[in-house]
Amino acid sequence: MESTLTGKTIVITGAGSGIGRATARAFADHGANVLAVGRTLEKLKATAKGRPSITPVTADISEVDAPQAIISEAVAAFGGIDILVNSASVFRPTHLGMITPSEFDQFIAVNLRAPLLITQAALPCLERAEGTVVNISAAIGQHGWPGLCVYGATKAALDFFTRSWANELAQSCVRVVSVAPGPIETPILENNALDDQAVMTIHQTQEQIPMGRLGTAEEIAWWILNFTDPLASYATGAIFAVDGGYTVA
Numbered sequence: 001m002e003s004t005l006t007g008k009t010i011v012i013t014g015a016g017s018g019i020g021r022a023t024a025r026a027f028a029d030h031g032a033n034v035l036a037v038g039r040t041l042e043k044l045k046a047t048a049k050g051r052p053s054i055t056p057v058t059a060d061i062s063e064v065d066a067p068q069a070i071i072s073e074a075v076a077a078f079g080g081i082d083i084l085v086n087s088a089s090v091f092r093p094t095h096l097g098m099i100t101p102s103e104f105d106q107f108i109a110v111n112l113r114a115p116l117l118i119t120q121a122a123l124p125c126l127e128r129a130e131g132t133v134v135n136i137s138a139a140i141g142q143h144g145w146p147g148l149c150v151y152g153a154t155k156a157a158l159d160f161f162t163r164s165w166a167n168e169l170a171q172s173c174v175r176v177v178s179v180a181p182g183p184i185e186t187p188i189l190e191n192n193a194l195d196d197q198a199v200m201t202i203h204q205t206q207e208q209i210p211m212g213r214l215g216t217a218e219e220i221a222w223w224i225l226n227f228t229d230p231l232a233s234y235a236t237g238a239i240f241a242v243d244g245g246y247t248v249a
């Protein structure tokens with residue numbers, strides 16, 4: 001049976017590892033063309049290995065010109081965009097007493113400004129395609145998280161984008177959802193230099209998961225993919241936790 005994703009074009013940021021990589025592979029395995037965005041070509045090539053429909057694109061999404069360049073590349077390669085997955089993010093400890101203005105600005109640039117500018121640049125394509133935006137936020141966006149207040153604040157704000165854009169774009173038949181993962185087994189800790197206290201906080205968080213285990217990147221990718229299915233067509237503005245029960249514990 002032909003997949004509903006055959007021939008569709010997906011742009012995924014943060015596709016060089018973890019959830020972004022698993023999502024890029026899942027879409028490619030369902031027949032989609034995938035533009036896989038990240039800063040490190042080797043990681044993107046590893047994502048694309050054995051899957052010729054994944055095209056690696058190196059870009060630092062914190063740079064102001066990057067969003068338009070990414071979208072232009074997708075249009076040049078595939079003629080349009082059907083689905084956008086905003087998955088890249090910065091994840092670092094931010095103790096109130098130590099956070100600097102430039103660290104704060106970096107969080108905003110990657111976790112908020114880039115999803116906004118990429119979605120804005122993709123909007124004409126998404127409207128033509130009646131497409132879907134999936135923002136990857138975090139289940140902890142609903143809690144306080146000592147030592148990680150700025151990361152958590154950007155994720156709560158990303159969910160606010162989701163709810164607001166869902167309203168703005170409903171008439172254009174563009175749907176916007178957040179998938180909010182709980183603790184997932186990915187290289188996120190290695191990719192971001194965390195101090196001992198942050199690692200301890202994260203381990204304490206993991207101990208509170210009712211299901212008693214971390215999730216896998218593939219378990220998140222499945223939900224991202226299924227939120228783009230035509231049968232999910234009445235879901236917009238939803239913040240969907242995939243967290244082993246963490247948010248209800």
Ligand SMILES: NC(=O)c1ccc[n+]([C@@H]2O[C@H](COP(=O)([O-])OP(=O)(O)OC[C@H]3O[C@@H](n4cnc5c(N)ncnc54)[C@H](OP(=O)(O)O)[C@@H]3O)[C@@H](O)[C@H]2O)c1
Nearest residue numbers: 014017018019039040060061088089138183184186188191
């Ligand atoms: N893992 C978890 O437990 C968890 C829980 C809740 C939410 N999340 C969210 O899920 C999403 C994916 O996380 P993950 O666990 O898959 O993390 P990950 O493995 O560290 O992946 C993040 C990717 O983003 C890319 N990236 C970072 N800064 C970038 C920039 N300025 N420009 C372009 N690409 C950039 C990184 O690649 P390069 O360094 O090569 O650019 C990296 O491959 C994030 O939004 C995260 O906040 C994760």
